[in-house]
Each structure stands twice: as structure tokens, then as C-alpha cells.
Amino acid sequence: MAKVKTSFFCQSCGAQSAKWVGKCPACGEWNTYVEEVLETTKTTTKPWEESSSKRSATRQAVALEQIKAGSVSRIQSDDKEFNRVLGGGIVPGSLILLGGEPGIGKSTLLLQLAVSLPELKVAYVSGEESEQQIKLRADRLGGDANNCFVITETSTQSIFQLLKQLKPDLVIVDSIQTLHTAFIDATPGSVSQIRQCAGEMQRYAKESEIPVFLVGHITKDGNIAGPKILEHIVDTVLQFEGDQHYAYRILRTIKNRFGSTAALGIYEMQNNGLRQVNNPSEILISQREEPLSGITIAATIEGLRPMLIETQALVSPAVYGTPQRSATGFDLRRLSMLLAVLEKRCGFQFGIKDVFLNLAGGIKVEDPAIDLAVVCALLSSFEDVALSPRICFAGEVGLSGEIRAVNRIEQRIAEADKLGFEQVFISKYNKGLETGRFRATITPVSKVEEVYQLLF
Numbered sequence: 001m002a003k004v005k006t007s008f009f010c011q012s013c014g015a016q017s018a019k020w021v022g023k024c025p026a027c028g029e030w031n032t033y034v035e036e037v038l039e040t041t042k043t044t045t046k047p048w049e050e051s052s053s054k055r056s057a058t059r060q061a062v063a064l065e066q067i068k069a070g071s072v073s074r075i076q077s078d079d080k081e082f083n084r085v086l087g088g089g090i091v092p093g094s095l096i097l098l099g100g101e102p103g104i105g106k107s108t109l110l111l112q113l114a115v116s117l118p119e120l121k122v123a124y125v126s127g128e129e130s131e132q133q134i135k136l137r138a139d140r141l142g143g144d145a146n147n148c149f150v151i152t153e154t155s156t157q158s159i160f161q162l163l164k165q166l167k168p169d170l171v172i173v174d175s176i177q178t179l180h181t182a183f184i185d186a187t188p189g190s191v192s193q194i195r196q197c198a199g200e201m202q203r204y205a206k207e208s209e210i211p212v213f214l215v216g217h218i219t220k221d222g223n224i225a226g227p228k229i230l231e232h233i234v235d236t237v238l239q240f241e242g243d244q245h246y247a248y249r250i251l252r253t254i255k256n257r258f259g260s261t262a263a264l265g266i267y268e269m270q271n272n273g274l275r276q277v278n279n280p281s282e283i284l285i286s287q288r289e290e291p292l293s294g295i296t297i298a299a300t301i302e303g304l305r306p307m308l309i310e311t312q313a314l315v316s317p318a319v320y321g322t323p324q325r326s327a328t329g330f331d332l333r334r335l336s337m338l339l340a341v342l343e344k345r346c347g348f349q350f351g352i353k354d355v356f357l358n359l360a361g362g363i364k365v366e367d368p369a370i371d372l373a374v375v376c377a378l379l380s381s382f383e384d385v386a387l388s389p390r391i392c393f394a395g396e397v398g399l400s401g402e403i404r405a406v407n408r409i410e411q412r413i414a415e416a417d418k419l420g421f422e423q424v425f426i427s428k429y430n431k432g433l434e435t436g437r438f439r440a441t442i443t444p445v446s447k448v449e450e451v452y453q454l455l456f
Helices: 047-056 080-085 106-115 131-141 156-166 191-208 229-233 332-345 368-383 409-418 448-455
Strands: 005-010 033-039 095-100 122-126 148-151 170-174 212-216 236-242 248-256 264-270 273-276 295-302 305-317 325-328 353-359 391-394 423-427 441-445
Touching: 005 191, 033 191, 080 248, 080 264, 095 106, 095 191, 095 229, 106 122, 106 131, 106 170, 106 212, 106 273, 122 156, 131 148, 148 156, 156 191, 170 191, 191 212, 191 229, 295 368, 295 409, 305 368, 305 409, 325 332, 332 353, 332 368, 332 448, 353 368, 368 391, 368 448, 391 409, 409 423, 441 448
Parallel strands: 095 212, 095 236, 122 148, 122 170, 170 212, 295 391, 325 353, 391 423, 423 441
Antiparallel strands: 005 033, 236 248, 248 264, 264 273, 295 305, 305 353
16 A cells, blocks of 8 residues: 655645644745645556557657647637637637636526537536536526536546547536545545646646636635646636626636737626626716716726726715725725825815715726826815716826826727717827827816816
């Protein structure tokens, strides 16, 4: 009998140690090291490694200039948002990891993808739901489910045997945390099991040229559960995020070996599945019958997509003593910085006011170009003067009150011009801008005081 080999792994970051330690030296978390068995028996050849082990003896080193670069034919799905996020389609043999909070719609998104590819044979491996549960969701989503086959199994050895018989064109695993392999004596979901199962899935995808989708759980910190090596192994890491109280979902690319990491897809959760949102600006701007104070429109860019978002601010006297500060979808520390700029440079007494800020639609924005819209919304609510709903803002506010230039200003103006906005406030430090090809009036400004004089 082989000697049992054990090691200690951090359940938070996946760091390995020969002995137990109280505080992880990698991530700084306490009491996260757990002992796991590395090897109990001699490693046997896996089913998919038989052919590769025979070829390894005949392989030789090849010069890079001798390798012929051929164009990769991607698999196109009916979901244009999904194709855009992946960089133009699904690459054969790629390993794609999809992470997100519980109930955000990860399984719905991938099952909707599976039933929307009737020309491909799709294997849907589920370790969390029964066949009846998947059937109920598929009926609700609609689509052609004739070529979608469900495998409710968690052992990787059994899964590979079934896939060898089925010979699918695409594999979906929901989720990687539920799988376990017989070559590691540890519980499913542990660091060593996730690492080993992901490695087996990677070898299967590369050897068979079949794309594999993995669903990954996330921790309370928002990171994908398991070792960090899981994100290094896969070719693409997608993050599915949004607020469960809102209907909108955003699919972001964290890592992509076959495309840009700046791509972004927007969906709307409905009763019959996820609907693609081709024009996010129209849904992020609420329809109002009359102008209201404290509301401005910001031109922002998420990934490569320009969109207009509504900024709502409320400034009222602090009747409970200490003034309150609240921000939804916006960094609270940056809001405090903008309030300090308005108080220091413009003389507005926000220190005795309650300030509430909200970005409509439940979307979270980190683009500094919405600073000017936030400032104008605060001033509009402070003065109780409504601004025209046909005005748009794009500019970053510095600590001295200057309006700084932002990138891709032409795309932002073009999006506002397409939606019929009549005036766009930008920084005068944006050089080389051709204003003649836009119908909207471009107003360059350099200071917050200048914006206040023009609007109020």
C-alpha cells in the first residue's frame, strides 16, 4: 500500500503549506488551513490520457516560425451578447469559467445557451439539480431541446465514460464545486478536489477540441471559490453580476485568451429567461412627464459599450444631527470627495445636509467620467432647480474643481446624439474632437464654477 501524503491548504486563497498555520501568509485570513489527502494510491492512466501518453514519446520540439497559424472557426450562438463577450463566438477546445452570486442566473444562462443550439449535441452535466428540475427550467425557457442531453453525475470518471459514449459538441458542467475524482481523497468542493477536477476537464477539452463551460460558486468576498489556480487554468473567466432586486444582469469578461477583456453583455431577467438588451441606454433612463430637480444624465462606458445612465441626487437639511451620506451604485468615498470639492471650491454648505445618491437601474459604475453628472445632480437638488432632460454630461472632477478630460469622448457624444440629446457638457481639455459631425451642441467647460454659472 502506498504511503498517504497530506498537505494543508487555505480554503480562502488555495495556498499550500507543509504544516498547519493559524494565519495564511498569502491572504492574511485566520483559521482557514485544512488538511487534505494528496495521494493514497498509485496514479493510474485516465481514460482520455491513453492516446496522449502514446503520442508523447514521438513528439518533438517545433520552432515557432514553422507553426502554421490557421483561423479558428468559432461556434456562433443565437445570443449576440454572449458572442460579443466571448470575443466573437465559442472557440473549440476552450475551457470557460462562469462565476456569479447564488440565484443570479448562471444556470439559466447556460441552459438557455444549450437549447438555442439545435445543430449541436450538448451535454449538460449537473451535480446540483435533478433531471426533473432541469426539464422544468428548459420548458420555461423554450427552444429546441432535442439535442440537449442531461447527465446528473458528480464523479469525473463516470462523466468521462458517458461523454465518450455520447460524443457531444459542447459540454456544460454545473458546477465545478460539486465534482469529485477518485484520484484525490478529499471532500467535493475542497481546494484539492477543485484543482484536480478542473485539470481533468482542461485536458479533456484540449484533447477532444470540445468547448467546456464550468459554473463556479463565489465566496462572500465576491471571488470565485477554490484555489486561484482555477482561474489560471481556464481560457476565459466570465462574471455574471447584478442586483437580485432588479431585472438587469451584466456579463463581464475578467480573462479571455481569445478576445478582449473589455467586452460586456447586458440581459434582462424575465419569466421566460434572459432577454438580450441591445440598447441599454433606453432602459437605464427613466421616463418622466415633467423635469425634476436632482436628476442628470451621464455618458459612461462599460467595457467597450457606451451607455447613458440616470444619476439621481437628493440633498436635504440634516434634522437628525449628524448628516447622512448614502450612495447606491457609486463609490461612497468618491461622493465624499466631490462634496468636499463643492464645499471648498464653490462655497456650498453640504456639511449640514443629508446627501443621497442613486444610479438608476441598479447598475454599479466605476467610470470617473460620471463625476460631472453627479456634481450637477447635487447642485440641482441643492438649488431645487430642475435641469433639462436633454442635457448630458461627461467629465471627471479633480480635487481643485477642474473638469478633466476622459477617454473615448467621441463614442460618448455619439451615443447621446443618437438618443436625441441636445447639449453635451465635456471637458475643454479633450483635444482633437470634431464637433461638426454631431447634431448636439458640445459645451466645453474647465471648472465646476463655470458649469454652475451656465446651468443655474
